[in-house]
Amino acid sequence: MHEDELDVVEEQHLRSLTAAEAEGDERAIEAALRPKSLDEVVGQHRVREQLGLVLEAARRRERAPDHVLLSGPPGLGKTTLAMIIAHEMSTPLRLTSGPAITHAGDLAAILSGMNDGDVLFVDEIHRMSRPAEEMLYMAMEDFRVDVVIGKGPGATAIPLEIPPFTLVGATTRAGLLPGPLRDRFGFTAHLEYYEASELDLIVHRSAGLLGVELTEEGSAEIASRSRGTPRIANRLLRRVRDYAQVRADGVVTLDIAHAALALYEVDELGLDRLDRAVLDVLCRRFGGGPVGISTLAVAVGEERETVEEVAEPFLVRNGFLARTPRGRVATAGAWRHLGLAVPTSAAMLDAEVALFED
Numbered sequence: 001m002h003e004d005e006l007d008v009v010e011e012q013h014l015r016s017l018t019a020a021e022a023e024g025d026e027r028a029i030e031a032a033l034r035p036k037s038l039d040e041v042v043g044q045h046r047v048r049e050q051l052g053l054v055l056e057a058a059r060r061r062e063r064a065p066d067h068v069l070l071s072g073p074p075g076l077g078k079t080t081l082a083m084i085i086a087h088e089m090s091t092p093l094r095l096t097s098g099p100a101i102t103h104a105g106d107l108a109a110i111l112s113g114m115n116d117g118d119v120l121f122v123d124e125i126h127r128m129s130r131p132a133e134e135m136l137y138m139a140m141e142d143f144r145v146d147v148v149i150g151k152g153p154g155a156t157a158i159p160l161e162i163p164p165f166t167l168v169g170a171t172t173r174a175g176l177l178p179g180p181l182r183d184r185f186g187f188t189a190h191l192e193y194y195e196a197s198e199l200d201l202i203v204h205r206s207a208g209l210l211g212v213e214l215t216e217e218g219s220a221e222i223a224s225r226s227r228g229t230p231r232i233a234n235r236l237l238r239r240v241r242d243y244a245q246v247r248a249d250g251v252v253t254l255d256i257a258h259a260a261l262a263l264y265e266v267d268e269l270g271l272d273r274l275d276r277a278v279l280d281v282l283c284r285r286f287g288g289g290p291v292g293i294s295t296l297a298v299a300v301g302e303e304r305e306t307v308e309e310v311a312e313p314f315l316v317r318n319g320f321l322a323r324t325p326r327g328r329v330a331t332a333g334a335w336r337h338l339g340l341a342v343p344t345s346a347a348m349l350d351a352e353v354a355l356f357e358d
């Protein structure tokens with residue numbers, strides 16, 4: 001095997017189960033589980049109601065709806081909502097992504113092929129190149145772009161009209177979007193992490209679609225370990241189903257969910273092996289910190305980016321780890337989760353963090 005391939009395989013092994021991003025053949029399975037209309041979407045009540053209004057008003061006016069920006073962490077339903085927007089408007093969805101648009105010309109080609117009322121979905125819109133971004137401002141506002149032909153002093157800009165369309169942008173990092181781009185969206189939806197009860201509904205729904213039989217307790221257990229993320233809930237459901245089919249009679253019960261998730265090393269709060277390794281090193285080796293993120297990454301044998309972008313946000317959100325100017329520190333909750341006595345410094349830190357948040 002080629003060295004690079006080995007890296008990829010190993011990385012997937014470490015983090016695929018609780019990674020919020022979709023990988024490889026998962027996309028096909030996800031397509032089958034995606035809600036097709038706003039009514040089928042679980043949770044996100046405010047976004048659903050607001051978006052429903054935007055779309056209904058546009059339908060009544062027989063106009064393309066305003067441009068929509070969907071922001072939020074991976075796996076919460078941005079792509080799903082983009083597809084629903086097109087579906088509810090009964091128009092085709094054209095799909096591209098920021099990294100795929102490296103030149104303004106790439107975008108011009110896409111835009112010039114659009115029809116009246118089409119929905120253009122640009123995933124990871126914060127990763128688009130600057131010249132393409134500037135072309136997009138103009139297209140969003142005036143439904144027109146200037147296509148530059150030639151180079152240097154002889155270059156000429158040819159204006160090109162574009163039929164009215166709706167841009168749906170998705171981003172995990174709304175803060176990285178330049179102001180002028182953000183301002184051109186008529187509606188911005190920020191997706192929030194899901195409650196366990198909502199994930200429970202999603203697990204039930206997916207089980208129905210996949211033909212998996214499950215008990216209330218089995219479903220609740222999967223939901224509570226899914227890190228507030230539908231994509232992870234669906235993935236854990238599939239792995240628990242495998243276990244149920246191979247080691248039992250196929251029914252996902254509480255016992256089966258426990259056994260399967262223990263096997264896959266997803267603990268009762270949804271922490272995986274990497275999350276626990278980070279906390280373990282932080283508490284046992286560094287006395288609770290503060291420790292720099294690079295040092296932590298080396299200590300757990302992972303890339304800095306993986307620790308920073310995958311493990312840390314979840315640990316911070318769950319109150320296990322705090323970022324301070326001097327480095328990362330473990331909270332009292334982290335010590336308790338590892339079954340260790342809470343040192344006074346950690347208890348003090350929690351008090352400080354609480355003060356800071358107030």
Ligand SMILES: Nc1ncnc2c1ncn2[C@@H]1O[C@H](COP(=O)(O)OP(=O)(O)O)[C@@H](O)[C@H]1O
Pocket residue numbers: 029030031033034035040041042043044073074075076077078079080081202230231234
């Ligand atoms: N509100 C929801 N209700 C039901 N399923 C959902 C919901 N949001 C996401 N999902 C499921 O989670 C998976 C990931 O959603 P997706 O839209 O691809 O997330 P994102 O684009 O934000 O990363 C999809 O397969 C979809 O079935």
Ligand SMILES: [Mg+2]
Pocket residue numbers: 078079080123170
């Ligand atoms: Mg997506």
